[in-house]
Amino acid sequence: MVEKEQARIVVRVQPNASQNGLLGFKDGVLHVRIAAPPIKGKANQELIKFLSDVLGVGKSNLTIKKGMTDKRKVIGISGLTQDQVLRQLKRLDMQNEFLSDKHSRSPGYDTIC
Helix, strand or coil, X not given: CCCCCCEEEEEEEECCCCCCEEEEEECCEEEEECCCCCCCCHHHHHHHHHHHHHHXXXXXXXXXXXXXXXXXXXXXXXXXXXXXXXXXXXXXHHHCCCECCHHHCCCCCECCC
């Protein structure tokens, strides 16, 4: 059976945040705050749940391809093209959904997409 090509995004996770949120892209990496602690995979589980909500896909469509124990991860997304993923993130940025307060972003973060 041939595996369908997946969209991929590189994510840098900040665990133990006060709430889940997208910060934006910096140097091609999507920075994400996750409220769960990095203990026994809880932050990874919460990241997958959060990204599935943000992207509108099922949790089973998301996999951590690299970085299970690192803050920097490569996420594989099936069911969406790379362009659809980037468009969805851009739409969220424009609507300001799921995003942390833009005024609290550190300098150097690009608007999503």
